[in-house]
Amino acid sequence: MLAEKHADRINKIFAKYPDKRSGVMDLLYLAQEEYGWLTEDALREVADLVDIDPTQAHSIAGFYTMFSEKPKGKYWLQVCTDLPCALRGADTFYRELCAYLGVEDGGTTDDGLFTVEQVMCLAACDRAPMMQCNFHFHEHLTIEAAKELIEKLRVQAQPETQEDGGA
Amino acid sequence: MIHILLRDLEIPDIWQFDTYTANGGYDGLKKAVHDLSPAETIQIVMDSNLRGRGGAGFSTGRKWSFIPKDAETTYVVVNADESEPGTFKDRQLLEKNPHQVIEGAMLAAYAIQAAAVYVYCRGEFWDLAHALEDRIEEARQANLVGDDILGTGWDCDVHVHLGAGAYICGEESALLNSLQGLLGQPRVRPPFPAQMGGGLYYQPTVVNNVETLANVPWIIVNGADAYKKIGTPESPGTKIFCVSGHVAKPGNYEIPLGLTFRELIYDHAGGILNGKRLKAILPSGASGPVLKATDEVLDAPLTYESVAALGSTLGSASFILMDEDTDMVWAAAKMIHFFKDESCGKCTPCREGTYWLDKIYARLLRGEGTAHDLEMLEKVPNQIAGVTLCALGDFAVNPVLATLEHFRDEYEQYIHQPEFGPEPAQAL
Ligand SMILES: Cc1cc2nc3c(=O)[nH]c(=O)nc-3n(C[C@H](O)[C@H](O)[C@H](O)COP(=O)(O)O)c2cc1C
Ligand code: SF4
Ligand code: FES
Numbered sequence: 001m002l003a004e005k006h007a008d009r010i011n012k013i014f015a016k017y018p019d020k021r022s023g024v025m026d027l028l029y030l031a032q033e034e035y036g037w038l039t040e041d042a043l044r045e046v047a048d049l050v051d052i053d054p055t056q057a058h059s060i061a062g063f064y065t066m067f068s069e070k071p072k073g074k075y076w077l078q079v080c081t082d083l084p085c086a087l088r089g090a091d092t093f094y095r096e097l098c099a100y101l102g103v104e105d106g107g108t109t110d111d112g113l114f115t116v117e118q119v120m121c122l123a124a125c126d127r128a129p130m131m132q133c134n135f136h137f138h139e140h141l142t143i144e145a146a147k148e149l150i151e152k153l154r155v156q157a158q159p160e161t162q163e164d165g166g167a
Numbered sequence: 168m169i170h171i172l173l174r175d176l177e178i179p180d181i182w183q184f185d186t187y188t189a190n191g192g193y194d195g196l197k198k199a200v201h202d203l204s205p206a207e208t209i210q211i212v213m214d215s216n217l218r219g220r221g222g223a224g225f226s227t228g229r230k231w232s233f234i235p236k237d238a239e240t241t242y243v244v245v246n247a248d249e250s251e252p253g254t255f256k257d258r259q260l261l262e263k264n265p266h267q268v269i270e271g272a273m274l275a276a277y278a279i280q281a282a283a284v285y286v287y288c289r290g291e292f293w294d295l296a297h298a299l300e301d302r303i304e305e306a307r308q309a310n311l312v313g314d315d316i317l318g319t320g321w322d323c324d325v326h327v328h329l330g331a332g333a334y335i336c337g338e339e340s341a342l343l344n345s346l347q348g349l350l351g352q353p354r355v356r357p358p359f360p361a362q363m364g365g366g367l368y369y370q371p372t373v374v375n376n377v378e379t380l381a382n383v384p385w386i387i388v389n390g391a392d393a394y395k396k397i398g399t400p401e402s403p404g405t406k407i408f409c410v411s412g413h414v415a416k417p418g419n420y421e422i423p424l425g426l427t428f429r430e431l432i433y434d435h436a437g438g439i440l441n442g443k444r445l446k447a448i449l450p451s452g453a454s455g456p457v458l459k460a461t462d463e464v465l466d467a468p469l470t471y472e473s474v475a476a477l478g479s480t481l482g483s484a485s486f487i488l489m490d491e492d493t494d495m496v497w498a499a500a501k502m503i504h505f506f507k508d509e510s511c512g513k514c515t516p517c518r519e520g521t522y523w524l525d526k527i528y529a530r531l532l533r534g535e536g537t538a539h540d541l542e543m544l545e546k547v548p549n550q551i552a553g554v555t556l557c558a559l560g561d562f563a564v565n566p567v568l569a570t571l572e573h574f575r576d577e578y579e580q581y582i583h584q585p586e587f588g589p590e591p592a593q594a595l
Contacts, residue, residue, distance in 0.1 A: 087413055125412075
């Protein structure tokens with residue numbers, strides 16, 4: 001449970017606001033970090049913490065692109081294909097990235113490691129093509145650089161995957 | 168070249184508290200709390216004629232003066248949602264010169280005697296927002312933020328709130344809802360944020376853009392007259408222009424308002440990528456009408472009034488440049504797709520209108536467009552503009568109307584030559 005496991009963080013969140021309801025987005029981030037995605041139970045937990053109805057937590061979660069109510073790959077690659085980036089080759093980049101990973105637009109690789117999505121402007125248009133991998137920006141990308149990153153992440157993910165499997 | 172804002176270009180370490188203070192940082196706040204009354208602080212900003220850098224260009228001093236003097240609890244909210252396509256200036260300010268933004272926000276807070284400041288950062292600025300919390304802590308340790316600021320008995324803390332990916336949350340009333348933990352949709356106005364019932368927790372609130380606030384310390388230290396010496400009388404000061412797209416040197420350029428389009432694009436940003444010819448300019452991201460790159464436009468000064476006179480808006484000054492090879496129907500389709508995605512769905516004309524426009528563009532790009540589609544493109548905007556709850560509805564019709572006005576022949580080509588069209592890679 002979030003309340004027990006992250007009591008300190010939750011108190012810090014509530015301390016920022018005169019109304020605890022303002023903490024709902026921070027708590028959704030926390031729940032997503034804890035459970036990987038916003039399951040129904042996770043939404044109920046967050047809703048209880050800020051005294052709102054679970055359906056309200058659900059509509060807030062659904063309103064924003066950074067919350068996910070479905071499982072995603074371990075690495076969530078959000079490629080900006082908005083106009084400024086597209087003028088610098090982002091559409092081609094995205095297509096090649098999908099092809100390299102063997103997925104369709106919005107898809108997840110079979111090993112569950114990568115989910116790819118197109119997103120709107122991420123305020124990095126001067127460094128296009130670019131993408132966000134979980135919470136980090138990768139900028140000035142070429143498809144070669146992206147492939148390298150993906151291979152690095154694959155290696156990085158390996159020991160953890162084995163541990164998970166053994167646990 | 169004067170950098171009032173992008174001071175990291177001269178002083179790379181300006182993000183550090185000690186470097187910032189060694190270079191005059193927080194002198195403005197000290198001056199205000201020790202020597203100026205809140206009313207005098209507002210007056211200086213009003214006299215400077217500083218205009219909001221978030222898009223609307225409204226007088227900052229006047230906005231502050233709207234806060235009722237007898238209000239018990241007031242707030243300052245820093246709009247760091249920066250989501251307009253082509254805009255990336257607030258990010259550089261928050262990353263490279265964060266203390267100046269904090270100081271500007273504290274000056275606004277002093278002017279309206281705010282109970283607290285909230286910085287609403289778009290969720291994708293995750294790393295940046297966490298670093299900003301550390302910078303705020305440094306200011307707190309130095310007694311510039313928090314309780315009994317500089318021994319004056321005034322308490323005001325600064326908090327960072329993370330959004331989670333929604334363009335509409337940059338619209339001030341949607342932002343306030345989002346900050347309150349409500350759905351991030353715009354509010355019916357009036358009451359406006361500065362009024363009782365309209366702001367954060369329904370208390371009078373000043374909402375200002377990051378860049379707007381970053382100007383304030385300089386103005387308080389150097390005075391309104393010094394500020395007005397930069398730029399033009401109606402558009403004083405410097406402005407950060409975010410230049411992207413087909414440009415040789417994409418990036419942020421802080422220049423005095425009043426230079427020409429040509430100076431910005433060719434002298435500062437290095438001209439057009441690969442020596443191509445410039446075809447079209449979006450001076451304020453996807454929200455403002457596109458301009459054809461004529462000599463008249465290129466020689467026009469970059470001021471709020473002059474860009475408005477050309478039929479567009481200076482807005483947040485996100486310059487997206489498009490070269491001679493750019494397919495303008497495709498470009499319009501991209502922008503419409505953006506607005507369809509970002510419509511919050513609260514009003515029917517915006518929700519449905521952007522949905523239909525998006526469908527029509529997709530059809531055009533597939534080579535399946537008809538003369539009827541072109542008629543629809545002319546009609547649908549009339550049903551959206553002016554009847555929606557927030558300005559997104561008005562923004563959404565600009566890509567259609569402006570490209571139809573300047574580049575109608577390209578639409579005709581799509582309809583009469585089905586084989587004409589973008590590379591598959593460019594299709595949405
Ligand atoms: C759809 C929409 C999106 C907006 N996005 C932003 C934004 O990302 N950042 C911003 O500062 N202002 C944005 N604005 C403008 C704000 O509503 C508001 O006018 C601004 O924050 C006021 O600050 P200023 O007076 O300092 O410019 C947006 C407005 C609309 C209608
Ligand atoms: S105009 Fe569009 S974005 Fe604005 S409130 Fe209406 S539906 Fe939402
Ligand atoms: S358009 Fe891609 S980051 Fe702005």
